[in-house]
Amino acid sequence: MKKKAILALEDGTYFLGYSFGAEGETQGELVFNTSMTGYQEILTDPSYRGQIVVMTYTQIGNYGVNEEDLESGKVQVNGFVVKEVFFRYSNWRATKSLDEYLKENGVVGIAGIDTRALVKKIREHGVIRGVISTNNITPEEAVKKARQVPDISELDLIQEVSTRESYLWKQGEWRLSEGYIETEGEKPTVAVVDFGVKFNILRRLASEGAKVVVVPPEEAFDFAKKERPDALFLSNGPGDPQRVVEGIRLVREFAGKIPILGICLGCQIVGLALGGRTYKLKFGHHGGNHPVKDLKTGKVEITAQNHNFAIDPDSLPSEVEITHINLLDETVEGIRHKELPIFAVQYHPENSPGPHDSYYLFKAFVDMAKRAGQ
């Protein structure tokens, strides 16, 4: 017999389903992800801290989990909601089931949910707070708990996911039957400010030949002053960008001194540091098929995305140019400073999971850093 579980929302709605992964109770903001594959990369993306992820794709778990498709050392989502979960899996790289993996990581999942109805609700209401419980509580109790979930903008989530100490990253590209290739990047040195960086960002930078040093946010300022890296990279990460004051200060200090690239949270930080404002989107962008237009070339890239906040285009000063927009809702997807070597994208050029259209951005950045380091 499958163990029963409940998913309750702050608006009073609840869904009954069954438990997989860890048993117990969890809470967070619900967001939906439209990727058809890549649940392991999604689960381990540190930007999902504080959030319960609902998959729109209906069958999850059928290829198990493996030792390689990790975006960080563990499962980061607060909870996982699916229509149908597969306890039996089949894939040559798989080492265990999704159920075992979530159990090991202590993360609560719920299956048997009408995810189409749930996604419609999130689209109408916007991001919504919720609770998953396997504890046999009444729907009324569960709804009450959902209403007590704190707003994500009140939480300090970065400290839960960023590194405590600096380290050198050596993993490069993945090759069939070899796995990830070790690289010893020499130059340029890129200091990655870790707000919850995804491994594939580090792999992309290393693959382009950079020496990648990952630094905790609170040490980044002193590190950049002392070690003089050739470029600064601001990573993705969870929570509200307005809370990341050390990041904003860092960009203001080093703008024009060394090249800077920001991705996702890093992009929002760059926007704030250059004088813009950020706001919360109704239900964010989470998926692998968002069309983004490069306004200079007119080219459209199909991108992977995971964000709830965005830069307000009207808030940007005249020295900052909007370089990319999202073709679904015309929100800002990329900015650059017109004179200084600073650029940033809201989407995820490292993909993972997602299409590889935007890999060229890492080369452009490493080339910029090479020139700066000469």
Ligand SMILES: NC(=O)CC[C@H](N)C(=O)O
């Ligand atoms: N992937 C990210 O870096 C997310 C950035 C930010 N936490 C947001 O939700 O918008």
